[in-house]
Amino acid sequence: MAVFSDFQNASFLFAVALLTFLLLRILYRLILHPLAKYPGPFLSRVSSISIPLQAASGDRHLRQLQEHCKYGPIVRIGPNALSFSSPAALRTIYQSSRLQNQLRKSDYYKTIDAPAGAYSTHSEISRRKHAFRRRVLDQAFSEASMRSAEEFVINNVDTLCDVLSGGSSWSEPRKMDDYATYFAYDVMGDLVFGKPFNCMISAENRYVPKLITASSEFLYTTAHLPLQNIVRPMICCKPLMDWLGGQAAQDEFHFVAHAAACMKERIAKEEEKEVRMDMMHYILNAKDPVTSRPFTQLELEAEASLLIAAGADTTSSSLAAAFFYLTLPSSEPILQYLQQQLRKDFAEVSSITWSATKNHTYFRAVVEEILRFSPAVPSELPRTIIEKPGIVIAGEFIPAGTTVGCSAYVLHHDEAAYPEPFAFKPERWIPQDVETHLAEPSPLQDAEQIAKAREAFCAFSLGSRGCVGKQLAYMELSLALARVLWTFDVRRAAEQVTARTKDQAELKGLPWHEEEYQVKDVFLTVRDGPLVEFRRHQR
Numbered sequence: 001m002a003v004f005s006d007f008q009n010a011s012f013l014f015a016v017a018l019l020t021f022l023l024l025r026i027l028y029r030l031i032l033h034p035l036a037k038y039p040g041p042f043l044s045r046v047s048s049i050s051i052p053l054q055a056a057s058g059d060r061h062l063r064q065l066q067e068h069c070k071y072g073p074i075v076r077i078g079p080n081a082l083s084f085s086s087p088a089a090l091r092t093i094y095q096s097s098r099l100q101n102q103l104r105k106s107d108y109y110k111t112i113d114a115p116a117g118a119y120s121t122h123s124e125i126s127r128r129k130h131a132f133r134r135r136v137l138d139q140a141f142s143e144a145s146m147r148s149a150e151e152f153v154i155n156n157v158d159t160l161c162d163v164l165s166g167g168s169s170w171s172e173p174r175k176m177d178d179y180a181t182y183f184a185y186d187v188m189g190d191l192v193f194g195k196p197f198n199c200m201i202s203a204e205n206r207y208v209p210k211l212i213t214a215s216s217e218f219l220y221t222t223a224h225l226p227l228q229n230i231v232r233p234m235i236c237c238k239p240l241m242d243w244l245g246g247q248a249a250q251d252e253f254h255f256v257a258h259a260a261a262c263m264k265e266r267i268a269k270e271e272e273k274e275v276r277m278d279m280m281h282y283i284l285n286a287k288d289p290v291t292s293r294p295f296t297q298l299e300l301e302a303e304a305s306l307l308i309a310a311g312a313d314t315t316s317s318s319l320a321a322a323f324f325y326l327t328l329p330s331s332e333p334i335l336q337y338l339q340q341q342l343r344k345d346f347a348e349v350s351s352i353t354w355s356a357t358k359n360h361t362y363f364r365a366v367v368e369e370i371l372r373f374s375p376a377v378p379s380e381l382p383r384t385i386i387e388k389p390g391i392v393i394a395g396e397f398i399p400a401g402t403t404v405g406c407s408a409y410v411l412h413h414d415e416a417a418y419p420e421p422f423a424f425k426p427e428r429w430i431p432q433d434v435e436t437h438l439a440e441p442s443p444l445q446d447a448e449q450i451a452k453a454r455e456a457f458c459a460f461s462l463g464s465r466g467c468v469g470k471q472l473a474y475m476e477l478s479l480a481l482a483r484v485l486w487t488f489d490v491r492r493a494a495e496q497v498t499a500r501t502k503d504q505a506e507l508k509g510l511p512w513h514e515e516e517y518q519v520k521d522v523f524l525t526v527r528d529g530p531l532v533e534f535r536r537h538q539r
């Protein structure tokens, strides 16, 4: 009896001590913490659970914008984390070479590749090791490599046109999130593994995009959980994850194994007589100009998985968004004008090349506006301040140990840089002195407004950790979009599907914008639709 009572007393004392500790911790975070002066939602200021909760909901980008509208340009999104929404902060955090030793990618990145057993260029947080990766990987995005890549991209665009076509009459509604995904994965398979996945023409490999989305969803939340030193080893343990992590965790392991097998096949092909001049050829033959070291087998496998995930999902998200914005009823004059221009400027579809689209002012403005409105990596990219005492961001001294970041979605919907941010307006990228001939022209921009728009644009992030595949992404998007729009009349189907309905948004207290392409933010995006019909254009 006495033992039981001692146990009860000890439990009671333990509970009181724990509650007191938690209460004091909350008070400290609210009042005495160095970030206490920054506003933010209560839960975010006192606990680290807010970010994983938002990540799990798929609404994080929308919440972040909502929070910036409510609290201003600096929001405390976790006890030790701040989100910034100004172009000045964007440049300091991601681009300042002076601060490169003081900031590094946050521990979040250590977790996202943990199941693969090796960091990729994207997840490597050590500045020195990353610099090596980039010196080698950059060679796969050289001008020569991009020139060879164009042919592979065009072959896949031809297939896309074949599968979209309904002949001379209107096609069935095509679900463009799927077609864009199949196209982008086929391109990346072609460039990285030496063979397209053939997703556009066969269902056999369509599980690959699903794997990547599922693993991105799983890791986006998991990597933001508190106590990463415990979480990380757990998600590397396959038997435990098979049991705990369900289908999503199994998908992640499946994809890693799949990528490794494809890489082995591709490496064997490099020994063949006829060299395939795809991106992997350039990677396999690249050596670090500083150390003369090529990638090891493990590094190659990590890069291959990264290139497929980072290259395919982002591009497909943007391509699907393109069809959404261009088929909005309010975009009718934009679409009409764009198609007229493309058909006037290019006599044959084959004359639509990457370099020709680069110089097409109106087309480029359309692409830029798509990337602005719906950035494919919408939420903030976390960086940690590692050197004491700290650094100055946007005029504020921020102490070491703080995780800081900017969200492309938030910056891209800032009224100051983009008046009417929820309207699709390619004209905002075109200087006043360029004639567009739009039926109902909106005012074109003066140089100052365009400079503001450019300053806030960060779809590909900036600096040494910015997107290595930016040029390839523009090439794929431009060739696919321009050639499809040249070849077909396009129109929105009567029925539509969406990743988020107005009712769902309102139920969660999220803002609703009728003309926005809805995505779920899983670091990459999950999307649904639009449904679009195609008819071969009669010239």
Ligand code: HEM
Binding pocket: 121, 122, 123, 134, 306, 307, 310, 311, 312, 314, 315, 318, 375, 376, 377, 381, 458, 459, 460, 461, 464, 465, 466, 467, 468, 469, 470, 472, 473
């Ligand atoms: C519309 C298309 C694309 C968008 C919007 C995009 C966006 C981004 C962003 C925002 C980052 C920074 C991520 C971070 O800091 O965590 C990034 C990094 C990266 N992207 Fe892209 N990307 C696109 C297409 C591509 C393509 C086509 C490839 C390659 C085939 C690619 C390869 C990479 C790689 C390897 C990194 C890591 C770079 C590093 O850390 O050094 N991306 N991308």
